[in-house]
Amino acid sequence: MASDVGDFSGSGNFNDVGRAKRRSRVAMVVAGVAFLLMLAAVTPSPYTIERPGPVVNTLGDVNIEGETMPVISIPDAETFPTSGALNLLTVSLVGSPEHPTSWLSLVPALFDPSQRIAPRTDFYPDGVTLKDREAQGTVQMQSSQAQATAAAFTALGQDVPVSLVIAAVSEDGPAAGVLREGDTLLRVDGAQIANFAALRAAIVDSGAEQDLLLTVSRDGVETEVTIRPEVPEGGTDPLIGAVIATQYDFPVDVDISLSDIGGPSAGMIFALGIVDQLTPGAMLDGIAVSGTGTVTDTGEVGPIGGLEQKIWAAARADSDLFLMPVANCGDVPARVPSDLQIAPVATLDEALAAIEATVAGDTVPGVEVCDAAATAAG
Template identity: 55%
Template sequence: MDQDSGERRRTRTLLGATAVAGALLLAAVTPSPYVVEQPGPVVDTLGEAEDDGKSVPVISIEGAETYPTSGSLNLLTVSILGNREQPRSWLALVPALLDPTQRIAPVDEFFPEGVTVEERDTENAVLMDSSQMQAAAAAFRALGQEVRTVLTVAGVAESGPAAGELEAGDRIVSLNGRKLADFTELRRGVAASEDRAAVRLGIERDGEPQELELTPRAPREGEEPMLGITVAARYELPAEVDFSLTRIGGPSAGLVFALAVLDRLTPGELLEGHTVSGTGTITDAGEVGAIGGLAQKMWAADRAGSELFLMPLANCADLPDRRPPGLRIAPVATLDEAVQAIEAVNAGEEPRGVERCAAAS
């Protein structure tokens, strides 16, 4: 009897182990509809980067006097593991469940249906180029120098309001009969249009002026109306500014780029040897906008030994409950506020922190 009981236990154990092994094998080979978002590379914009095997300054300025500085001013990135073409398996998602620095997200959030990885990379490259020039323009304007703006259409969404009307390369000149000074005016004017109310967009195509009537539409409920175009802003800057990063895309480094250019163009040291990391889009007028991957960038800032983490005030709703202990966080809405936060740290004071989020809500 005891021998039979022992044999049955061994059989049940073997069957259980086989079932678990089978389930793990199935989970390891079955694609999931999710990706994993995790902290990505950190780049010191005041330092150097690799370009064709050579070390070159991340930011170089010609045609204006520049000044030495110290400290680290880090831009932060996120890495996305998985896509539609190379999906993550269900088993590969398990570590992210246990790691607060990672997030599991639907693949549609980063790779919408019909958008290839190459197309997404191309769009992010355009956004990065645009953000760099907006950052440079914001820095020069913060110094009181004149910057002229040329807006052009870089891309048109196939299902957007501008499909079949606007073309890549069109120069955008006016909105509702009023000349546009910068991208901010265009965005605000389009966003202010009432539901189903058309706007008049003045353009130049092959040197010929035209006026088109378009009806902005919100991509999703609760979002501001848009024309469904990607706009590239070219600026006539007082000096030439070159950015050497080629493997990072998207617009979220704009704030840090602007701070780095501003630091290089002004006497004295903005950081005074401190390590500051930040994220946020920026307009050519110095307004800081929301980004994605806030939690992952926060953890990346902590790993980089940051004494201050600058984040967009517009991302307050995305602040995670679990944050790196001891990390000083300063939500900002403008380039000026970011400079003030850094200056407070330099003076041994506390900048306005996450309590701003409660006030903003």
């Protein structure tokens, strides 16, 4: 009996040892998890996060280097009061070659439908730096502003003369030794060149390995030159091997002021903002319209990137209407904000009609336009 009592009196020590071992194992697990989290927080990933960026009301003001100025200003023309908001939508990228995302920073984006994780090479091909991308975006923004201005004046029935000027010549392309920087293209095969799209169509129609007669103005003198377009390696259409800049002669100057925003996707919204300022009456009548889409000088609305992120940005800006390119119909996500009216458009005129219908309280063709477009294409 005495020995039995002695055995039970030691059970507390056994329990203490077990608890100590369990605490040790838990501590080891916690330490391991903490180490893995620290490692994930500092280890670069090969991915970039695409998410909604700033929203800018193009009918409002912007602050640039401490100075407040209108986003769109037309100082030499009669302009009219506007109301409501005409929002330019942007996308922000997190993760560049110089500043890659960590593995841990990707986790929140996995649970946010407004964010997308994609390989960094989708945005920064091999050899392309953040500085390269920003420089390209600046050039695209400048071009989109010029095309938007041309589209707006054209929509208002005003003539916008166009000049196509050679900005650069490829050293080993068909135009080398034939065209010079500063040449102004006048005619192709004797026909007047209306715009860049017409020139491009003439080159494609001519085909590769066929002589193309170009009339250019060089130092004020008309000169005829012959070029044989070629299909570049990996390409499908013939090219002449020159960078062509489009220059417009606008009825009045239009100033667009933005900071740290690049790319071509604001073209349609810029054009709508110019039209609104130059026409009597408040086009929006107090509603909020957001949109995205490139625009040509003749008013065709083209595709953009980051559609899903811009849809969510439009919803968060309490937009009454979201305008998007028909060409992006295939990018409309299965899940969209339930209270957002989405209107796919193919031209600036269609965008204006969608705004007019929304203001009037009429039904605006929505994403069903995408089904009709797909059927027509098929």
